Every structure is written in structure tokens, then in C-alpha cells.
Amino acid sequence: MTELDCQDVLNHLPAYLEGEAPAELGAALERHLAACPNCHVVVDSLRRTIRHYQALPGPAWSPAARERLYQALDLAEFLDHEP
């Protein structure tokens, strides 16, 4: 496989990040990332972005909101039931 350039890396990033790139392509991408500081930074920071978002707890469903929902749906009798 001919060596890849930076645009090739961008084009193949989705498959690479999902672990779906064929072995030969994956190896070529790894070689480029080892030699290209800019692409290395982009891919590394992209991975970090994904990792931090996947760890983000997100907006919490509050007990007060839960109670209001049960009231609105005429299910208040089940409010104290264990899920």
C-alpha cells in the first residue's frame, strides 16, 4: 500500500476510530500518525473528546421532575414504589 497523506487520514478516520479499517490500511494509518505530528494531535485529541463525552454523566432526572411526571400521568400512587 502506498503511504498515506493527511487527507487520506481524514477520509479513513471514521473507520479507523471504530476499529473497522482493514489491517493493511490500519497499519498505513499508524505509520502516518507516527510520522505526522499534526495528524497525531488531531487523532489523539479526537479520541480524548470521545472518551470524555462517553464519561460525561449528563443532565440528571430530578426527583422533583419525576414526581411531577407521575402526577401528570395520574400515576402518583406508584411514586413510592421501588423501581
Added chain:
Amino acid sequence: MNDIEAERALLARIHQGDKAACAECIEAHSPGLYRLARRLTPTENDAEEVVQETFLSAFKAIDRFEGHASLSTWLYRIAHNAALMRLRRVEPESVSVDTPALDADAVTVPRQLFDWCCLPESDYDTAEARQELEGAVHALPEKLRAVFVLRELEGLSTEATAAALDLSLEVVKTRLHRARLWLRERLSGYFAERVRVEAS
């Protein structure tokens, strides 16, 4: 009883008007639906109303649920539609005039090259950092946001995300990738600025 059988049993009970089954459905799905709604709409009140509308619609239409997708996917679909309807009804004076600094297609080529590999992990675990991450999701171009929230944050598969949003698999994959690049660009700018301020 496996998950699919348990879900079918729950749906059958809801269809028969079993209120306890409705409560079980709410307990299982409201946190995820709220997270989606809160990230698609401007306020907590809007998000609560979307969740309420979702369950009201779902319980009324339960006999029309055909089971091609999971109950979770179906509920996310209803919630997404409810959120969009709500956004379309927003009064003009309450619509934000701020437009995203970066549009959905502008960051296909990365520009931010700040290397945040060596920032301590504690930098990401602050309330301020989490607020920035959430703020960035809210600022995502609308057509990318729902895909990112469902696929990346709620952990739905590509297939389930496509079913929930009535998109093709390819469109889901493309929008997810664009959302990730967009957020990377924004977060790189944020961390670069933080380092600059702390160093000054």
C-alpha cells in the same frame, strides 16, 4: 425471561391498562429520555414537558407499536419528534440570536492543533469542564446534535440511532463523525485558552 420477552410482557401489560406497568416503563426510560430532551431543548422545563409528552403519546399509541425496534428506540423517536415540535413553537423573541461559530460542514478540515495530551486528568473532571462539554453539545449544529446524543452519549447502536431518527446508516455515521470533529475543534480551543490563561 430474556430482555425481548420481558419487554413484550411489559408492553402487553401497558396495553391492558396496567398502571404499574406504565410506572415501570417510566422508571426504566425517563432518565435517558430526559437527557436527550435536555440536550435538544433550551431549558429544564422544556425537557420535562418533552418527557411528559413522550409518555403520554407512547401510552396512547402503544397498540401501534409494532416491535420492529426496541421500546427504548421507539421512545427516543417520540421524544426527538416532541423536542423538535417544541423548538418550532418557540416564540421569535425567545429564540437565541447566537449562531454557532462553527457550522456543520466547516470543520471537516481540523484547524485547532493544540495538543492536550498532557493535560492532567483532573482538568477534565471539574464542574467547569463538564459545563463546557455540555455547552458544546448545546452549540452543536442541530442536525448533528441528536445523532451525537443518541449514538455517543446514550450509547445506542448505529442501527438504533438510524431507526430513532429516521435516517440511513450512512447519514448517522457521517453526522456522528462531523459532530465529533466539531466538538474536538471547540474543546481544543477551550483547553488551549485555559492553558494560555493559566500560564499568563
